[in-house]
Amino acid sequence: MTRSVGLLAVGHAGVDIYQGAVPAVVPFLVLERHYGYVAVSGVVLAATLLSSIVQPVFGALTDRVRMPWAIPVSMTTAGLGVALCGVGDSYPLTWLAVALSGLGVAAYHPEAARLARAASGGSHLAMSWFSLGGNIGFALAPVVVAPILSAGGLAASPWLFIPALLGGLVTVAALRSITAATGSAAAGPARRGTDDWPVFLRLTAIIIFRSIVYIGLSAFVALWVQQRSGGGETAGAVALFVLFAGGAVGTLLGGRLASSWGRTRTLRLAYAATIPAMAGVVWAPGVSVYVFVALVAVLLYVPFSLHVTLGQDYLPNRIGTASGVTLGLAVSVGGIATPVLGLVAELADLRTALATLLMFPVLAWLLARTLPEPAVLETAGSR
Known part of the structure; x- marks a missing residue:
């Protein structure tokens, strides 16, 4: 892994803290403002809906215009x-503040992934390290959010701006490093080949199914584990940390397994194993639920960086578009389904809502069986 990819990975952690921060804020919204399941799922939707819609647009834009400056700007956004989400007690203003955060996340990922691809020389192992940065950011979110909000309540949320400032400084250093190495931070590797849109769209569907499971679980796992274990906000924060930290393990594991088994085979095995692991989250008794939360997190993130490199190889002439969909959409679009889960939880119960997520790894596994292994990265990815 080059120094540039390492710095970009640290910056990736800085921005993805804010994707993990939204679920981490949910228990405090329930405690202080007495939001119901539908209300808190609406807040999660705010972080993901705008991001899901505009992220592919940003990706297409980066295919036409290089915008390295947008990376630190989007991170601070x-x-x-x-x-701002804890300032005041207005639900609409909270929703808009979280939506602003989602917009910043949307602008970040396509350009950052394009630069990481250029800096890594096309290696999916190096890309797994870049993706790992985001997973670490997710894992750090409850560790950062819970102590601050536990001490000062939602009114202390302005302190959560600090990681964005630090991540922005690291990202500026990464851009300078890439400029020194290539002569231009906007430069990217020349790509050849034919864009395979039908296969890419099948991969996109897999990403959407995965995202629905992961975002739905991240929105409600803290409340679910509190119910199962009889603990308070700390038990919920631990569950989120397990979920996000397991993702970091899965990302590195995915890069290793893909080197031995191939990417598409790794995808199929990961999604097949997710099915019983998710069943364990729903029905495991007591504190044993933590084990299955960790298993689901690892298994859902084994394919994460592989989605990115597969998408970039299926669309070799549209790296920004592929990155915007596979890296950005992967961690945002599932929020669109979260209000439906919230409604099911209010009409029935939270277990029923989580049980409905079981169908999506099944669908992902079935579609993953139709994906071909691109020949392009077999040589590039082994570097």
Whole structure:
């Protein structure tokens, strides 16, 4: 892994803290403002809906215009939104603040992934390290959010802007490093080949199914584990940390397994194993639920960086578009389904809502069986 990819990975952690911060804020919204399941799922939707819609647009834009400057700007925007979400007690203003954070996240991922691809020389192992940065950011979110909000309540949310400032400084250093190495931070590797849109769209559907499971679980796992274990906000924060930290393990594991088994085979095995693991989250008794939360997190993130490199190889002439969909959409679009889960939880119960997520790894596994292994990255990815 090059120094540039390492710095971009640290910056990736800085921005993805704010994706993990939104679920981490949910228990405090329930405690202080007495929001119901539908209300808190609406807040999660705010972080993901705008991001899901505009992220592919940003990706297409980066295929035409290089915008490295947008990376630190979008990172600070993501931090500002979360920092403002606890100011005041208006639900619409909270929703808009979280939506602003989602917009920043949307602008970040396509250009950052394009630069990481250029800096890594096309290696999916190096890309797994870049993706790992985001997973670490997710894992750090409850560790950062819970102590601050436990001490000062939602009114302390402006302190959550600090990681954005630090991540922005690291990202500026990464851009300078890439400029020194290539002569231009906007430069990217020349790509050849034919864009395979039908296969890419099948991969996109897999990403959407995965995202529905992960975002739905991240929105409600803290409340679910509190119910199962009889613990308070700390038990919920631990569950989120397990979920997000397991993702970091899965990302590195995915890069290793893909080197031995191939990417598409790794995808199929991961999604097949997710099915019983998710059943364990729903029905495991007591504190044993933590084990299955960790298993689901690892298994859902084994394919994460592989989605990115597969998408970039299926669309070799549209790296920004592929990155915007596979890296950005992967962690945002599932929020669109979260209000439906919230409604099911209010009409029935939270277990029923989580049980409905079981169908999506099944669908992802079935579609993953139709994906071909691109020949392009077999040589590039082994570097």
